[in-house]
Amino acid sequence: MRRGNRILLSCIYWAFVLYVFVPLLLMILMGFKDSKFIGFPIRSWTLDWYMGVFVDAELLSTLGYSVTIAILSTLISVVVGTWIAVLLEGRKFIGRAAVFGLTLLPALVPGIISAIAFRIYARWLGIEPGMGAIIWAHAVHNVPFVVLVVMARLSTLPKSQIEAARDLGADPIIAFLRITVPYLIPAILGASIFCLLLSFDDFVRSFFLGGYEPTLPVLIFAMLRSGMSPEINAIATVALVLTAAIGIWAERFTRRMNRDTNP
Amino acid sequence: MRNEAAAQGSIPQNGADRTFWGRLSGWTAYRTVMGIATASPRRQFLILAAFPILWVLTQHLGPMVQMLRVSLMDAYPVAPGVEQSFTLDNYARFFGDQIFWQPFFRTLSFAAVFTFCTLILTYPVAYFLARHVSRKNRMLLLLLLLIPFWVGEIVRTYAIMILLGNTGAVNLVLQWFGLIDRPIPFMYTSFSMGVGIVYLTALYMLLPLYSALEKLPDSYNEAAADLGAGAWTRFRRVTLPLTLEGISSGCTLVFLISTGFYATPVLLGGPSTTVFAQTIAGFFHVAGDEWPTGAAFATIMFAGAIVLTAVFQKLMYALRKGDTK
Numbered sequence: 001m002r003r004g005n006r007i008l009l010s011c012i013y014w015a016f017v018l019y020v021f022v023p024l025l026l027m028i029l030m031g032f033k034d035s036k037f038i039g040f041p042i043r044s045w046t047l048d049w050y051m052g053v054f055v056d057a058e059l060l061s062t063l064g065y066s067v068t069i070a071i072l073s074t075l076i077s078v079v080v081g082t083w084i085a086v087l088l089e090g091r092k093f094i095g096r097a098a099v100f101g102l103t104l105l106p107a108l109v110p111g112i113i114s115a116i117a118f119r120i121y122a123r124w125l126g127i128e129p130g131m132g133a134i135i136w137a138h139a140v141h142n143v144p145f146v147v148l149v150v151m152a153r154l155s156t157l158p159k160s161q162i163e164a165a166r167d168l169g170a171d172p173i174i175a176f177l178r179i180t181v182p183y184l185i186p187a188i189l190g191a192s193i194f195c196l197l198l199s200f201d202d203f204v205r206s207f208f209l210g211g212y213e214p215t216l217p218v219l220i221f222a223m224l225r226s227g228m229s230p231e232i233n234a235i236a237t238v239a240l241v242l243t244a245a246i247g248i249w250a251e252r253f254t255r256r257m258n259r260d261t262n263p
Numbered sequence: 264m265r266n267e268a269a270a271q272g273s274i275p276q277n278g279a280d281r282t283f284w285g286r287l288s289g290w291t292a293y294r295t296v297m298g299i300a301t302a303s304p305r306r307q308f309l310i311l312a313a314f315p316i317l318w319v320l321t322q323h324l325g326p327m328v329q330m331l332r333v334s335l336m337d338a339y340p341v342a343p344g345v346e347q348s349f350t351l352d353n354y355a356r357f358f359g360d361q362i363f364w365q366p367f368f369r370t371l372s373f374a375a376v377f378t379f380c381t382l383i384l385t386y387p388v389a390y391f392l393a394r395h396v397s398r399k400n401r402m403l404l405l406l407l408l409l410i411p412f413w414v415g416e417i418v419r420t421y422a423i424m425i426l427l428g429n430t431g432a433v434n435l436v437l438q439w440f441g442l443i444d445r446p447i448p449f450m451y452t453s454f455s456m457g458v459g460i461v462y463l464t465a466l467y468m469l470l471p472l473y474s475a476l477e478k479l480p481d482s483y484n485e486a487a488a489d490l491g492a493g494a495w496t497r498f499r500r501v502t503l504p505l506t507l508e509g510i511s512s513g514c515t516l517v518f519l520i521s522t523g524f525y526a527t528p529v530l531l532g533g534p535s536t537t538v539f540a541q542t543i544a545g546f547f548h549v550a551g552d553e554w555p556t557g558a559a560f561a562t563i564m565f566a567g568a569i570v571l572t573a574v575f576q577k578l579m580y581a582l583r584k585g586d587t588k
Contacts, residue, residue: 005494006395009387009390009391009395010391010395012387012388012391013387013388013391013392013404016384016385016388016408016465017407017408019462020408020411020412020462020465021411022426022432023419023422023423023425023426023462024411024414024418024419024422026422026425026426026431026432027418027421027422027425030425037430038425038428038430039428039429039430039431040430040431040432040435041435080314080315080318083314083315084315084318084319086311087311087312087315088315093308093312099315099316099319102319102320102323102324103315103319103323105319105323105324105327106323108519109327109519109523109565110519110520110522110523110564110565110568111520111523111524111525111540112523112524112525112540112543112544112561112564113330113523113543113561113564113565114326114523115525116330116543116544116547116557116558116561117326117327117329117330117561118326119547120326120329120330120333120554120558121325121326121329121330123340124329124333140322140323140326143318143322143323170288171288171297171301172297172301172307173297174284174287174288177284178284197413200415201413201414201415201416201417201418202415202416203415203416203417203525203526204416204523204525204526207525207526208544208547217415217416217417217418220417220418220421221417221526221530224417224421224424224530225529225530228421228424228425228428232421233425236417236418236421236422239414239415239418240414240418243413243414243415244410244411244413244414246413247409247410247413248410251406251409255402
């Protein structure tokens, strides 16, 4: 009975793996099709669509634009998120629950509502749609994820190390910079990668806060509205490879860091 | 002689520490600032807390409050020289026309159905990973599922379009096996939208379920087996009740995310599956004077989603209470 269950469950697991992988693999494959028409069967193959991506100056600038936004918004999220995590972790004060609840708010608001709220707020603050607005919205949206990751790591920091540093004459800032920050590095890096991916792939906030220059997901969306083409496959594949590579690298990296610091 | 000894000694004297940190703490300016800042624990706390509290109030709460405020205005932006006035008309507009509340209820019911489908689909997967896979392989198999989920919303939506199109892979395979002789129009229906949304949210369900199942001690199931419970009874009376918390948090997360999709319904849905996100967005693509209505509609949607989530949480809580008694 148990054996039968096991086999059944493993079949379900592999079916699920197929469900998550097959669409993406088909998309990559379709980019090699030697026809403007999207669909099976594929009779002849070409590299033209992929080559086209790497010589398209406009596309490359869009890619650069998205990456710049991702990096800048990540920097803000990480600094703010770490600060909030240090305040909240292991400290009791009046209103802590309220601050913690508010901290998680942007992660729980459904995408479209979050985008609309940012759009309205940006106008009220006088922020024009464009790069600055997108960076700001991504940064605010990603803060909760940084807080959660950093807080989890912070809860395992041996408090005696801080006390020892303070006993040896370090003031709070020096103790924080020399003991806490190095200990937090794996969490901060992990959170940064997560923020980079979230920002790079974000559509709804970029769409509502963007000016005339589109980010990569917004560009793909706009192209898709005028119909499917192998060109989009190639562009989407480039985006996919970029995100997956960063993700896999980060996964390995954070695991190694965790192993090194938590034997 | 004494200076030399101090320079060679392991304990740096004040000012003799040539490291970056030593130099920093040696600066008079730094010492003065730190002296003021750390004069009392209370002041130290205020300095630490001021920025985060200001941030969550202005950046996290601010947009929501401003959205609520604009939703009550009769015009936005307020024209110069005109006094701004507040009204409930924007909310009334929603109830006045079924063109608005149809997509509203469709969104909430679709989100509920998609959430349930996600749960049914990922529970066995999480169960397999947490209970049947060795610890060593577990991370590897989980990682395998994580990779596609790093890829963004638009790219994955597009991948589903290729899968389900009239000349897509599913139709191709079905025709191959002779099950159908003409392609089934999967696209632009609630089905294609569901496949897409489940695809996008599955991980948010899988992870809470996985961690709940992983925490479940084997001894409970063994005890139930010793008492003569069969596999199905064990699952129903032991595993399921003890993972209700994971189910509850996974469903909440997936439900809230599902209500917020905009691009996926636009690309995968059809005219008969318009969701409320599209209605809301419509007010923001036109001139500014429709913004208050859009803000009101967004507020209604958020309120609707929150109320449903709260009811669901309450139900789950009652269920959990009843089971542990």
